Amino acid sequence: MKLCFAVKMTKTGWVLHSHMERCFCFRRHCGYESAAYAAETLPQLLADHITQNIDKQDIPTIMTEVIESFDISLLDRFTCLFDKDEDFSDEKWRKDAEYFIFRDHMGLRGDPRFLAARSAVCGTTAVIGFITKDRKHVWIASLGDSDAVLARSEDEACTRTMLSARHDPKNEEEKKRLASEHPNEETAIWGNTLLGAIRVTRALGDYQLKAPTNMAARGLQWVYPPLVGYQEVEAWAAKGHVSPPYMSRTPEIRHADILEDDLLIFATDGLRDALPLELQADDWDIILGLLHGSADPRLGHQCVSSSNVADGLVQNVQFGSDEEKMKEVINGPAYRDDISVVVVKFVGSNKPMHRHCCRTDIIASTRDNTILQPDERSLTLLMSTLLSVEFFSALRW
Numbered sequence: 138m139k140l141c142f143a144v145k146m147t148k149t150g151w152v153l154h155s156h157m158e159r160c161f162c163f164r165r166h167c168g169y170e171s172a173a174y175a176a177e178t179l180p181q182l183l184a185d186h187i188t189q190n191i192d193k194q195d196i197p198t199i200m201t202e203v204i205e206s207f208d209i210s211l212l213d214r215f216t217c218l219f220d221k222d223e224d225f226s227d228e229k230w231r232k233d234a235e236y237f238i239f240r241d242h243m244g245l246r247g248d249p250r251f252l253a254a255r256s257a258v259c260g261t262t263a264v265i266g267f268i269t270k271d272r273k274h275v276w277i278a279s280l281g282d283s284d285a286v287l288a289r290s291e292d293e294a295c296t297r298t299m300l301s302a303r304h305d306p307k308n309e310e311e312k313k314r315l316a317s318e319h320p321n322e323e324t325a326i327w328g329n330t331l332l333g334a335i336r337v338t339r340a341l342g343d344y345q346l347k348a349p350t351n352m353a354a355r356g357l358q359w360v361y362p363p364l365v366g367y368q369e370v371e372a373w374a375a376k377g378h379v380s381p382p383y384m385s386r387t388p389e390i391r392h393a394d395i396l397e398d399d400l401l402i403f404a405t406d407g408l409r410d411a412l413p414l415e416l417q418a419d420d421w422d423i424i425l426g427l428l429h430g431s432a433d434p435r436l437g438h439q440c441v442s443s444s445n446v447a448d449g450l451v452q453n454v455q456f457g458s459d460e461e462k463m464k465e466v467i468n469g470p471a472y473r474d475d476i477s478v479v480v481v482k483f484v485g486s487n488k489p490m491h492r493h494c495c496r497t498d499i500i501a502s503t504r505d506n507t508i509l510q511p512d513e514r515s516l517t518l519l520m521s522t523l524l525s526v527e528f529f530s531a532l533r534w
Contacts, residue, residue: 260343
C-alpha cells in the first residue's frame with residue numbers, strides 16, 4: 138500500500154491498496170490542525186479497519202464507524218490533559234486566573250499538548266472515496282460542503298451524479314435533521330449559519346459546537362484562537378441551545394457504479410464559489426462544460442487548455458483566456474477562498490488511472506502552472522510535502 142498526501146490548508150491525497158484505491162480531501166476552517174491531523178491519521182485508520190473487515194462487504198458501515206470514532210478521539214486529545222472527571226462548571230474555571238491554569242495543562246503555542254488540543258477546536262470538512270480494485274464501484278463519505286461528482290459522457294452529452302451532500306444550513310434535509318434533534322430551538326439555524334457561527338452542519342472537530350456548554354465556553358475557548366468566545370457560547374445557552382452536539386460527526390455515504398472513461402472530481406467549495414454569484418445555481422453544469430473545453434457564454438471568457446486538467450479547470454472557472462480577469466483575480470481582495478481540485482479518469486483496471494490535482498492557497502494558478510504563493514507566514518503552514526509509505530507486508534492477507 139502506498140500512502141500519498143499533500144500537507145496544505147486543504148489536504149488531498151491518493152492511496153493505492155491491494156483491494157481498493159482511495160482518495161480524500163480535507164478542507165479546514167478556524168485553523169489547520171484538524172485537517173492536518175485528519176490527513177495524517179484518518180486514511181490509515183480507514184485502511185486498517187477495511188483490511189480487518191473486508192469479508193463483511195459493508196463499506197458504508199465501516200466508513201461511518203471509523204470516521205465517527207476518529208472525531209470522538211479529537212476531543213479525547215483535549216480532555217486527556219485534565220483530570221478524568223474534570224468539571225468545567227466549577228467556579229475555578231470562571232476566575233481571572235483560569236488562563237494560567239490552562240497554560241499549566243496545555244502549554245503555549247508549539248507545545249505538543251496545545252497542538253493536540255487544537256485539533257478539537259479547529260474543524261475540517263471531508264470527502265473520502267473508496268474505489269474497488271476492479272474500478273467498478275466507488276463509495277464516497279462526505280461531511281461539510283465540498284463536492285464529489287462522477288461525470289460520464291454518453292452520446293456526446295455529459296451526465297453527472299453528485300456523490301456528496303452539501304451539509305449546510307441551506308440544505309432542507311439538514312434543517313429537518315436539526316429540528317428533529319433539537320426541538321423547540323428555532324434559532325439553531327439563523328442567517329444561513331449554524332448558531333450564527335459557521336456555514337456547515339457536519340464536520341470533524343469544531344467541538345465548541347459539540348461539547349457540553351461549560352466545556353465549550355470555559356475550556357475549549359482557551360485553545361486559542363477558538364471558533365467563538367465564551368460570550369457567544371453563553372449567549373447560545375441563554376437562548377435555550379443547551380443540547381449539543383449541534384455540529385454532526387456522521388458522514389453521508391453514497392455509492393456509484395463506474396464505467397471506463399468516467400471522471401471523478403473532488404472539489405472544495407471554493408471552486409463553485411469562484412463562479413459569478415448569478416451563475417452558481419448552475420454551478421456543476423457550467424464546471425463540467427469547462428472540464429470538457431466548453432465555456433458557458435455567460436462567463437464572458439473562453440477556455441484555455443492545460444496538461445494538468447485540474448489546474449486548467451481552476452483557471453477556466455475564474456478567468457480562462459481573459460487577461461483582464463486574470464489581473465483582477467491577482468490584484469483582488471487580500472482574502473480569497475482557497476480551491477482544491479482532484480480529477481480522476483478511469484481508464485480500465487489494468488492501466489494506471491489519470492489523476493490530476495490542483496491546490497491554490499489564496500488565488501488560482503497562473504497559466505504557466507506556477508502557483509502564486511501566499512505570504513511567508515502562511516507559506517510556512519502550507520508547505521507542500523509529499524509522503525510515500527509502503528505497507529504491503531502489513532496489509533497483505
